[in-house]
Amino acid sequence: MGLNRKLLLAALAGTFILSSGLPSKAWAQADLDSLRASLEDAATEEDSVLPGGGDMARSPGLGLPSGPEASTGMSGAVNPFDQPKQAKPKTPEEIEQEIREKAFDAAITGLLPMNPDEIRVLLEKMDETQQAVEVPVYPYPGADVVVETVSLDPGSKPPVINVGVGHVTSLTILDVTGEPWPIKDLAFGGNFEVVSSGSGSHMIRITPLSEFAHGNVSVQLLNLKTPVTFTLSTQRDNIHYRFDARIPEYGPFAKVPIMQGGMTLVAGNSILSSVLDGIAPQGSEKMDVQGVDGRTTAYSYGETTYLRTPLTLLSPSWTSSVSSADGMNVYALSNAPVVLLSDRGNIVRASITEKGASDE
Incomplete structure (x- = not known):
């Protein structure tokens, strides 16, 4: 039989086997082995008729596969006769556990979309922004504690109390002996918050409510006919944390000196x-x-x-x-x-x- 005829018969046999759809894997494997033997015989016969006694190398295209590829009949391809492996069905417990894990991951991603490093960067940016908003553009004011004798003479200027936004100034009223002088009544004008400690107290707390508030406060002291007035001025450089106003008179709780020294009360000494x-x-x-x-x-x-x-x-x-x-x-x-x-x-x-x- 000629070489071309044998090759043609071998190819037709292989085509018949692949197209027949035989269900038996063993038959398909046997036919493939037979086809491979036929092709090898044809290749041997071809070598014998080649010039030079078959010393010429076979073309790479005519090489037959060996090893695992030989059983499939095609190099690197999946055998079409192999049945796909069926996945093992999951139990209800495994399905429920998978659903829980996916739900947990989705909840974590939804509630905490950022990692810890990103959260730290965000908090630092928020802190810088808050500091830029709250820190005043001018330096913080200095704090002073003042003791001043108040003049009750007509025509004298009221003492000036320097206050600052965000700070509380305490005004205390004392008599000449240093004893507290109770406040009977008070009134104020301007954009301030003025709070008295209560009935019979000698202390007033003053806080400005705007950067440029200006006003005054009038205080009526117990057993003193003349009201005592103060000017309130909002400052940014120096403010009074405490202002002790000393009245040049004996108050209701004045201390009697042990020895009379010929005291003369001079207003504004x-x-x-x-x-x-x-x-x-x-x-x-x-x-x-x-x-x-x-x-x-x-x-x-x-x-x-x-x-x-x-x-x-x-x-x-x-x-x-x-x-x-x-x-x-x-x-x-x-x-x-x-x-x-x-x-x-x-x-x-x-x-x-x-x-x-x-x-x-």
Whole structure:
């Protein structure tokens, strides 16, 4: 049989096998083996008729597959006669567990769409934005605590209380002895929030409600016929955290001095107020005080000695004095080398000399 005829018969046999749709896998495999044998015989016969005794290499296109591909009859392809493997059906418990896992993942993605790093970046951006909105464009104001004697004379200007937005200023009313003076009534004007601590209190809290609020407050004190007025001014550089207003009169709760010193109440005495605030009068000389602690100081100004102490002066007599809410006293007396003070009932002797004189 000629070579071309054998190849044609082999090809027809393979085509018949593939198109017959035989259900038996064993038959299909046997026929494929037979087809492969026929093709090999045809190839051998072809080699025998080639010139040169078959030494010429076979064309790559005529090579037969070997190995796993040989059983399928095609290289790298799926055998059409192989039945697809059926997936194992899932149990109801597995189906329910799969549904729960998918629902949980969807809930996590919906509620928390961002990862922790993205959340930190978002919070930092929100913090920067909030800081840019809330921090004022101007520096924070400085805080001052002021003690000032209020003049009740006609024509005198009311004291000015500097307040600031976002800050509370406490106004306290004291008499000349440093004791609280109860407030009977008050009224105010301007865009402020003014709160009294209650009936019989001597303290007022003031807060401005706008950046440029301006107004005043009028206070009626117990047993004082003259109202006391203050000017309220909103500032940005320095504000009063506490303003102690000292009235140059004896209040309802004034302390009776142990010894009468010929006290004269002078409204707006700048030297007494300055010494009470801890500021030495201009042109004064600081004296050396021995026998008491550092809370007691003395200044010599002209023919007068100003003694600043939290203790009570017993001797000598003084011409004028003033006290603050924290119990500090200032006495104006003639130059005296020795003074007697009362420290909670104990008599203390203190000497006042010029600086350097005690070391000689």
